[in-house]
Amino acid sequence: MTPNISAAKAALSHLDMEENPATVRNKSRDFFWYSPVLKAELDHLEADFVINPKTEEEIIEILKVCYAHDVPVTMRGGGTGNYGQAIPLAGGCVIHTTQMNKVKEIGAGYVVVEPGAIIKEMDAEIKEKSGQELRMFPSTYAQASIGGFVAGGSGGVGSANWGALRDLGNINRLRVVTMEEEPRILEFTGEELHRVSHAYGTNGIITEIELPLAPAYEWVEMFVRFDTFRAATEFSGALTSEPGILIKLASVYAAPIAHSFFQRVKPYVTENDHLVGVMVAPHNMDGFMTLLGRHDDGDVIYRSDDLQWARSPGPMYEFGWNHTTLRALKFNKGLTYLQVRYGGDVDKVVEAYETFKGKLHMHLEVMREGNGLSFAGLPIVEPMNKDELDQLVADHEAMECMIFNPHRYTLEEGGRQSTDKRQIDFKREADPKGLLNPGKMIAWDEPDFDYADMYSYKGMRPKP
Numbered sequence: 001m002t003p004n005i006s007a008a009k010a011a012l013s014h015l016d017m018e019e020n021p022a023t024v025r026n027k028s029r030d031f032f033w034y035s036p037v038l039k040a041e042l043d044h045l046e047a048d049f050v051i052n053p054k055t056e057e058e059i060i061e062i063l064k065v066c067y068a069h070d071v072p073v074t075m076r077g078g079g080t081g082n083y084g085q086a087i088p089l090a091g092g093c094v095i096h097t098t099q100m101n102k103v104k105e106i107g108a109g110y111v112v113v114e115p116g117a118i119i120k121e122m123d124a125e126i127k128e129k130s131g132q133e134l135r136m137f138p139s140t141y142a143q144a145s146i147g148g149f150v151a152g153g154s155g156g157v158g159s160a161n162w163g164a165l166r167d168l169g170n171i172n173r174l175r176v177v178t179m180e181e182e183p184r185i186l187e188f189t190g191e192e193l194h195r196v197s198h199a200y201g202t203n204g205i206i207t208e209i210e211l212p213l214a215p216a217y218e219w220v221e222m223f224v225r226f227d228t229f230r231a232a233t234e235f236s237g238a239l240t241s242e243p244g245i246l247i248k249l250a251s252v253y254a255a256p257i258a259h260s261f262f263q264r265v266k267p268y269v270t271e272n273d274h275l276v277g278v279m280v281a282p283h284n285m286d287g288f289m290t291l292l293g294r295h296d297d298g299d300v301i302y303r304s305d306d307l308q309w310a311r312s313p314g315p316m317y318e319f320g321w322n323h324t325t326l327r328a329l330k331f332n333k334g335l336t337y338l339q340v341r342y343g344g345d346v347d348k349v350v351e352a353y354e355t356f357k358g359k360l361h362m363h364l365e366v367m368r369e370g371n372g373l374s375f376a377g378l379p380i381v382e383p384m385n386k387d388e389l390d391q392l393v394a395d396h397e398a399m400e401c402m403i404f405n406p407h408r409y410t411l412e413e414g415g416r417q418s419t420d421k422r423q424i425d426f427k428r429e430a431d432p433k434g435l436l437n438p439g440k441m442i443a444w445d446e447p448d449f450d451y452a453d454m455y456s457y458k459g460m461r462p463k464p
């Protein structure tokens with residue numbers, strides 16, 4: 001199957017197409033470079049052309065033409081994914097959703113929106129019009145699109161209360177267009193949502209999203225200082241487990257993260273201080289301070305509504321989730337990170353902290369999950385090569401810590417090392433030629449892959 005790029009471009013030339021090489025290169029890249037492994041593998045890749053559709057009809061037209069000419073299609077929202085999700089491994093067409101950014105409907109407890117809406121902008125509109133807000137967003141709030149979050153993200157600010165994006169009730173409905181000779185428009189709810197959520201756009205294009213909302217608050221943002229990592233972790237776990245205290249974020253930064261990498265925090269901490277960053281609903285501050293009183297080793301050193309600093313640290317969410325890594329990378333480009341699930345046991349987290357001291361700096365995001373509390377780790381990893389990183393992953397797995405390997409570009413390796421049957425089954429139906437974001441779903445190309453080493457997609461454009 002050889003793509004006929006020039007025929008596809010000619011047929012789509014009346015749309016908003018970008019061919020400028022610098023723009024095409026820019027829009028073919030995401031934050032894959034967080035990983036030295038992905039940087040080495042994917043840096044040379046780019047699309048042949050980019051189209052910015054304005055409507056679902058235009059998306060359907062692009063898909064029809066690309067199907068007819070065997071041209072691969074990769075979706076792009078904000079381009080902030082870390083797993084190389086939005087990188088077109090086989091070239092072809094990138095569809096950038098930037099112009100499909102309308103908030104279509106706001107109701108009591110829900111919003112309907114186009115996929116290209118930038119999350120911070122749509123949230124501001126929702127707040128202004130209804131006094132509600134999104135329950136959950138990635139720390140790339142200011143840059144990421146809502147479609148990219150649903151198709152490529154996993155959770156974030158809000159997960160401390162609402163769990164992961166895939167948890168029931170966190171997405172209401174998705175409208176999806178298929179990649180067939182005659183693309184179909186499908187509406188998914190319930191179990192069907194899992195076909196395309198977190199599928200990297202490998203089996204359908206999301207053109208409309210309905211999400212739940214909650215009442216909006218002026219969240220009180222705080223840094224709380226602790227002498228030990230255990231005390232910081234225990235407090236953040238206790239806070240997240242306290243059912244009556246509404247929080248949106250509970251992050252733990254082991255020493256010396258705050259002192260080394262948080263420039264505006266540095267004057268207020270020593271290199272031995274462990275910090276917890278939180279967002280608490282204003283009406284629950286009394287409960288929060290009471291809980292903190294029971295953990296008498298914690299001091300509030302910053303409070304957005306009261307104890308302020310000469311230079312504001314900026315929004316608390318831009319310290320948490322993968323922004324912690326971003327801040328560290330500004331100081332040392334050789335650093336990288338891991339994504340780990342430790343479960344809800346503080347002893348296990350502390351054991352991992354002690355075991356890997358010197359190799360990584362522990363950063364946790366505390367989440368509520370279906371059956372309780374879960375510590376999600378995004379530890380900052382000292383510079384190391386691929387073999388050392390692979391060993392670090394193996395050492396975590398030996399301790400029964402689950403790794404979502406951010407040094408891999410496939411859905412399976414970045415997930416649970418297995419294929420989601422719902423996703424591959426839907427791909428067979430909705431993308432029979434395998435043209436959507438090719439190379440990202442191992443099961444499509446190599447169903448017998450054994451995960452012994454990193455998957456290498458055979459259709460990837462070779463390095464020049």
Ligand code: FAD
Pocket residue numbers: 030031074075076077078079080081082085086097115137138139140143144145146147148149150151152153154155156157199200201202204205206207320321322323326437
């Ligand atoms: P993109 O990178 O543009 O796309 C992501 C994936 O979705 C790609 O595979 C793309 O092809 C696909 N896609 C995009 N639009 C569509 C569509 N309409 N239909 C089908 N497929 C589509 N992630 C989190 O989950 N939580 C975090 O807190 C978080 N923090 C981050 C912090 C930093 C500093 C960075 C660099 C990344 C972080 N991420 C986080 C990863 C990423 O920012 C988020 O997942 C973000 O929501 C992706 O949105 P985007 O618009 O940038 O998506």
